[in-house]
Amino acid sequence: MQDDLIIKTTNLTKSYGPHVALNKLNLSVPKGATGLLGPNGAGKSTFLKTILGLIQTTEGEGTVLGLNIRTQGDEIRSRIGYMPEYDCLNPDMEAIHQVRYSGELLGMNPTIALARAHETLQYVGLGEQRYRNIGSYSTGMKQATKLACALIHDPELIIADEPSNGLDISARNYMIETLTHTVKTGNRSVLMASHLMDDVERVCENFILLHKGKLAAQGRIEDLKAFDREIEIHVWGGASRLEEAMIARGMGVRREGRVMRILHEQEDTTSMILQCAADVGAQIRRMHEYEASLEDLFLSIMENLGYEVKTSEDLLSSPAQARKVDAPGYMGGGSA
Amino acid sequence: MTTSENTPPMAAAITPQPVEYAAETPVTGKVRLEAAWGSTEGDEDFTTTASSAPKPDGQVFKPQYKQWNGQLNPRWMRNWAILRHHLLGIFKKGHRPWGMPIRLYLLVVFIASLTDVGLTLVSALIGDSGLHSIWGVSRDNLYGHVLGFFPRNMLYYPVIAALLVGGVISEDRQHGTSALYFSRPITRFDYVGMKFLSVALIQGLIILVSLSLYYFAEIAAMGRGWAWIIDTLPMFLATVFSAVLLIFTYTSIGLSLSSVSKGKFFPGIALLSIILGTKILAFIVSNLFDREILYLISPYDCLAHVGQAIIGTQPTYDQYSWTWSLASLVAMNALALYVLTTRVSSMEVTRE
Numbered sequence: 001m002q003d004d005l006i007i008k009t010t011n012l013t014k015s016y017g018p019h020v021a022l023n024k025l026n027l028s029v030p031k032g033a034t035g036l037l038g039p040n041g042a043g044k045s046t047f048l049k050t051i052l053g054l055i056q057t058t059e060g061e062g063t064v065l066g067l068n069i070r071t072q073g074d075e076i077r078s079r080i081g082y083m084p085e086y087d088c089l090n091p092d093m094e095a096i097h098q099v100r101y102s103g104e105l106l107g108m109n110p111t112i113a114l115a116r117a118h119e120t121l122q123y124v125g126l127g128e129q130r131y132r133n134i135g136s137y138s139t140g141m142k143q144a145t146k147l148a149c150a151l152i153h154d155p156e157l158i159i160a161d162e163p164s165n166g167l168d169i170s171a172r173n174y175m176i177e178t179l180t181h182t183v184k185t186g187n188r189s190v191l192m193a194s195h196l197m198d199d200v201e202r203v204c205e206n207f208i209l210l211h212k213g214k215l216a217a218q219g220r221i222e223d224l225k226a227f228d229r230e231i232e233i234h235v236w237g238g239a240s241r242l243e244e245a246m247i248a249r250g251m252g253v254r255r256e257g258r259v260m261r262i263l264h265e266q267e268d269t270t271s272m273i274l275q276c277a278a279d280v281g282a283q284i285r286r287m288h289e290y291e292a293s294l295e296d297l298f299l300s301i302m303e304n305l306g307y308e309v310k311t312s313e314d315l316l317s318s319p320a321q322a323r324k325v326d327a328p329g330y331m332g333g334g335s336a
Numbered sequence: 337m338t339t340s341e342n343t344p345p346m347a348a349a350i351t352p353q354p355v356e357y358a359a360e361t362p363v364t365g366k367v368r369l370e371a372a373w374g375s376t377e378g379d380e381d382f383t384t385t386a387s388s389a390p391k392p393d394g395q396v397f398k399p400q401y402k403q404w405n406g407q408l409n410p411r412w413m414r415n416w417a418i419l420r421h422h423l424l425g426i427f428k429k430g431h432r433p434w435g436m437p438i439r440l441y442l443l444v445v446f447i448a449s450l451t452d453v454g455l456t457l458v459s460a461l462i463g464d465s466g467l468h469s470i471w472g473v474s475r476d477n478l479y480g481h482v483l484g485f486f487p488r489n490m491l492y493y494p495v496i497a498a499l500l501v502g503g504v505i506s507e508d509r510q511h512g513t514s515a516l517y518f519s520r521p522i523t524r525f526d527y528v529g530m531k532f533l534s535v536a537l538i539q540g541l542i543i544l545v546s547l548s549l550y551y552f553a554e555i556a557a558m559g560r561g562w563a564w565i566i567d568t569l570p571m572f573l574a575t576v577f578s579a580v581l582l583i584f585t586y587t588s589i590g591l592s593l594s595s596v597s598k599g600k601f602f603p604g605i606a607l608l609s610i611i612l613g614t615k616i617l618a619f620i621v622s623n624l625f626d627r628e629i630l631y632l633i634s635p636y637d638c639l640a641h642v643g644q645a646i647i648g649t650q651p652t653y654d655q656y657s658w659t660w661s662l663a664s665l666v667a668m669n670a671l672a673l674y675v676l677t678t679r680v681s682s683m684e685v686t687r688e
Contacts, residue, residue, distance in 0.1 A: 052519060054685055074521035078408055082519035084685065088512040092433040100430075104417035105520040107408035116404055123399050149516065154404035178399060186401035 004031050006157050006189050007051060011060035014046055014213075021046040023213040024060065029191065033183045035200030035221070036193040037298060038210035044193050047210065048159060052077060065156055078106060081150030085161035085193075088146060091135030095126060095145045098134060102149035113152065120148040124178055140171025147178065157189045158182065164199045172199070179203050197295035209298070225291055230254075230261040231269060232290035238282035245276040261290055414522055415530050422504070422534030438499045442542065445492045449546035452481060453553045460557035473554040473568060475649050478575040481547050482582060483643040485615075489636055493543060494586065494611040500535045501590030501607060502600035505680070510598045514683040528680050532587055539583045547572075547579060571647055578643035585635050585669055586611070592672040595679035611636050628655045632664045639665065 007029035014022040022043050038044050049055045051064050053073020062069040064076045089098055096117050103113030121130040124144040129137070134145060143163060150158055163179060164172040180203050182188050194200050200207065201221060209216040217224070235242055235258050243260060246253050249272060252263035262273060270287070277284050425432030426439060452471050459468035471477065483489065508514040517527050551572050554560060589610060593603035614634035621630045631637035631653060638661040644651045645658035653661070 049685060052685065054518060074523075077519060077521045082515075082685070084512065084515040084519065086512045086515070088515040090433070090507070090511055090513055094430070097430040101417070101421055102516055102520070104421070105414055105517060105522060107410060107413045107417075107521070108406070109409065109413075110417075110420075112406055119402050123401060125399065153406075153408065154402075181399055182401055186403070188401075 005029060006031055007062070007064050007191070009051075009060065009062035012050065012057055012062050013059035014043075014050055014055065015058045021213050022050065022057075025210075025213075025215055027208060027215065027218065029208065030206060031189050032206065033179070033190040033192065033204040034206040034208060035204040035294075036191055036208050036210070037197070037200065038216070041212070042210040043213040044210060045161075046213075048082075048161065048193065052080070052082065052159070078153075079155055080157040080159055081153070081155035083146045083150040083158065083160045083163060085165060087142065088149075089134045089142060091133065093134055094131050095121060095134055095137070095141075095148075096130040098145065099130075099148045099152055103152040106153050108153060116152050116154075117148070120151045121145070123151065124148045125174055138171070139166045140168065140175070143167060143171070143175055144178075147175070151182070155188070157191065160190060160192045160194075162194055162196075163192060164194065164196055176202050197293060197298055201294040207294070221294060225294070229264040230290040231264050231273065232259065232261050232286075232288055233273060233284050234259055234286035235277075236283040236285050238280050241280040242277055242282040245280050246273065249276065264289070411521075411526070414520070415526050418517075418522070418527070418530035419534055419537075422531070423537060426538060441499060442496065442538070445496055446542045446546065448492065449481075449488070449542055450549065452477060453546065453550045456550065456553050457557050468558070472558070473551060473572075475571050475647055478547075478551075478571055479578075479643055479647045479649045481550055482543060482575055482579045483640045485636070485640070489640075490612065493539070493582065494608055494636075496539055496542065497535075497586035497590050498604035498607045500538055501587065501594045502604040503594070504531050504535055505591060505594040505676075506597040506599055506603055509683065515685045518683065518685045524677075524680050524683075528591075528676060532591060535591065536583050536587045539587065540579075543579050543583060544576065547575060574646045574648070575643075578639070578647060581642065581665070582639050585639060585665060588669050588672040588676065589635065592675040592679070595676050628653065632656075632660060635665070635668055637661070638668070 005028050007027060009025050009027045012022055012025040012027070013020065025043075025047070036044055036047070046055070050057055051062065051069055053064075053069050053076045057070065065079055067076045067079070069076065089095075093101075096114070099117035099121060100110070100113045103116055104110055108116065118127075118130070121127060121144075124147050126141060126144050126148065129141060134142065137145065143165075147158075147160070147163065150160070158179075160179065164175050167175060176199055179190055179192065183190050183203070190203065192200060192203055205220060205222070206218070207221050207224070208218045239255070239258055239260070243253055243255050246260075246262060251269070251272065252265070254261045262269060266272075273287070274284065276282075420431070422432045424430075425434050426442065455467065455471035456473070459465075459471060481488070503510075508517070518524075551568075555565065586607070590603060590607045593606045597603050611634075614630075615636045618628070618630040618634045618637055622628050631641070637653065641651070641653040641658050641661035642665060643649075644653070645661075651658070
């Protein structure tokens, strides 16, 4: 398991004067695709700069691909492909030469870099457009060019910072499919920082959630989603009576008008709902499994969960307690 | 082929329908299809074709991730890539896109810098000693080739420096291309060093190459021997040193201005203002108040003073020692390099 980790940090701390940007971060990122989530100011950019070996940590240790982030920054940057969030392309250059130059900056021979630039631009879908000036590209094409720059040396780890930012639906789909394809068929790892939860959900199996420089949660997306599984019912007549009956039976119910979501905690939850409906004479017009999206979970964690929650295992082991760990008092939490 | 034991049961169940072409026959797709594809010759023969699912490989536009197992070259190759990118951009496409006006101006200045070469050749050709005494190699002419104010240090070299440094670092801030450098194993020192060297080499290509051509044209055209070469080589080398000092100073001031900006215009105009503005200010103060001390804030005046001292021409800044000018030049370069390094250290990878 240890060998499968691409990033590992222990008590990683970075301070800018009195401001603590990263606070004792203990992370273990496995191979594959991982989403890096967090609101603005959570420390995502600082974390990325730290693992790129660009800034010195104040405290703690970390490795990327087995290389020390304190002392082996150059080697780390040789073995990863970084796709920045913001523009990083010269608009007066042709894409083919921009990608070739990005390969040369890694130490690739110019001829080989040019051959690889053709391959990577073909791969990201710009094969026919590669001799156009970047200034004439759409946002989607620029994002694809940035991805090609990151992929030119076939890195083991691709760090994609907001890869689908500002893209229309088709360009966004293409970017997500390309990243997924890179992970699945290329057998590469991706660390994807994004605000678009749908995209993270489509590409990644794992996630890291940062908040105020601390680790709020990490683990498998599937595990986290399983934790919040609910059954959604649409009720006609006697909705309030049904709600009361279900609460009386100890079921977790959330209601908005005629729509209710009941926590799917036991095998017989469905039959219990139907029994309650029969008892109070309410009609259930529709019933289906409701799977929370990552966005729902993200909002739920950020707004309700304690900031000291470490892993999704903590969330799964005792949801009621986990929700209260170190959450502020007004959210029903205890003391830190 | 006739219906035989090879025919599958499904095909055997199909019986050919007679196709009618009478006027009252309604035109339906079926009839038209049969008319198009059926014929009376061989329609009674049934064969079956079994279509298979298309193979996944070989589809057009299907992305295929290709791995690369090559070795990355060491640091010198990465630095060479930066240098090559900037230098080759002057001559060909695919590298740093220098603007056409810049390229044209470089060409014009290079040709204009060769005027003394041309006139030396002409004087040798026509055997005019008077013309040669004006344009041939001498202390004053070597000094004038590099440090003469008009036109070279008014219209040629500072303008070239301004055009070159304008976007070299500022464009990386403007377009965010600094992320492309610093997310690779490029150190800030290598980044600045190679950018500095690129700009300096392009200026050197004009100033030093034209100076060398001037010197060698004299040797070749006038048939100078070893005695003349040994006699004049020290002042030629002193001129080369002055040129290097001039290129270094213009480049360091220019790049520091480029590093604090996000556009090409400010660094270029600011460099010209510093070089020409301080010179004019010192000139005005000197004429109005008979005080020459202000030349110490003018990079050009300091360079000229130091150049006069080491080349050995008649000094025009005779109130103060040339070492004051040298100290001023050192201070100017130190300040410029300090600003440059500070600003480049603050360039971001994740956000600019």
